[in-house]
Amino acid sequence: MRIAIRHLEAYNRLATNGARQAARALSQMIGIRMTHDVTDVSLITNDALSDVFGGHRHVAVQVGLCGGLSGETVLIFDPDSVGRLRKRLRSTGGRSSLAGGPLAELGNIMIGGFIDGWANHIDAQIDMTPPTYIEATGTRVLPKITRQDAAETGVFLFKSELTATDRELTVPIYLIPEYSEFVDLLEARSDWLSVPAEKLLVFDGFAARSAERASRQIAQLTGLATDVSVSQLRFTSFSNIAAHVGDDGYVSTIFELNGAPSGFFVALFGERSADRIASAMLPAGTDLGDEMADGAITELGNIITSGFIDGWANTLGSSIEHTPPELMRDSGQNIVRAVQRRISGEQEYAFTIDTTIELDDREAEVRLYVLPKTAELTEALNALPAPRP
Secondary structure: OEEEHHHHHHHHHHHHHHHHHHHHHHHHHHOOOEEEEEEEEEEEOHHHHHHHHOOOEEEEEEEEEEEOOOEEEEEEEOHHHHHHHHHHHHHOOOOOOOOOOHHHHHHHHHHHHHHHHHHHHHOOOEEEOOOEEEEEEHHHHOOHHHHHHHHHOOEEEEEEEEEEOOOOOEEEEEEEEOHHHHHHHOEOOOOOOEEEHHHHHHHHHHHHHHHHHHHHHHHHHHOOOEEEEEEEEEEEEHHHHHHHHOOOEEEEEEEEEEEOOOEEEEEEEEHHHHHHHHHHHOOOOOOOOHHHHHHHHHHHHHHHHHHHHHHHHHHHOOOEEEOOOEEEEEEHHHHHHHHHHHHOOOOOEEEEEEEEEEEOOEEEEEEEEEEEOHHHHHHHHHOOOOOOO
16 A cells, blocks of 8 residues: 555644644643644554553553544553642542543543544544543553554554643643554555555664664764664654754754765754763863864764665665765754755655664663655655565
8 A cells, every 4th residue: 555645744734733622622621721742643663662652651541433533542641740630620620420530531522622633634424432541551551453553564653742831741642543544544646656555664674773773883982871762763744853852952963865865864962962972982081172072973973874874775775875974053943944944945744763862871862863855765665675474
């Protein structure tokens, strides 16, 4: 089955609009102004699903979908936020006869608003099952069919984050449609820009391998313990990439890629981690001035990029070269926007390889983004042989 890029864009917009409606509903119920932050869609396999949900205790509300769209919508609360939400619901008089009480009612209302746009888009009724309240650890918070699809075909995971404007409170919403039916909704006409669904998993596998290689290279050059925290193939708008990175300061190396496909590779080092990495790469006793630190980060970025791109070219059976690195110190948002302007004024969405590498058990210290030109990436993926059964 061929996935139409324009359909992915449409459903990403629908999920974004649904998240805004969910934020308004949550604001009204708890009396705290909530805003929609980020929405994207990832195609992830079982290992990535474990990276996202594994090892943590979750409180969730599940609502099954049937009719025009089958699958599960899962509203997952951070356990630290649940107590605050329950307190706010009690203070505003929230009551519910549903199992799970006000949280289940909250999930039911928010998810209902979330999927209304989907029903209108496909011009079909989508029915919802009664909400189910769940407390579980790791991926057991997810429906069994989701875990099965992740192991067999991968799953499309829509994630939206709702964030309070004046306090620390974040509520992520995960929409997980049933894989085969959703792929049918994404089916492309013969003259549309599209890619076979199964070949996206080839790209996802490359992303995971390349992230591990980059992590090992950083460890070898710095002597610091490293671990890949998250590595996902995402499809999202550039504005959401910028929001996801945030406005923290980064030291970044930017490489332009030339070949099949072309695009950009961006390595973002948090300011404090950049200094720590540079110190680890230089001889003991070296005065860590800006010039020396920038030189060390540039060298590391060059080595990581070369390994990443070599693996990419081997996977796609193509030739890809990169320019010398450009060093940029700025907020993450400004760095991403600067790259976006150079890709294309007409390309609003992109497939990205989004990798987070921990240094010495500190999360989000190094972020790696591959931002290929979508039309050229789909052409390269279409040229790949079909995966073996």
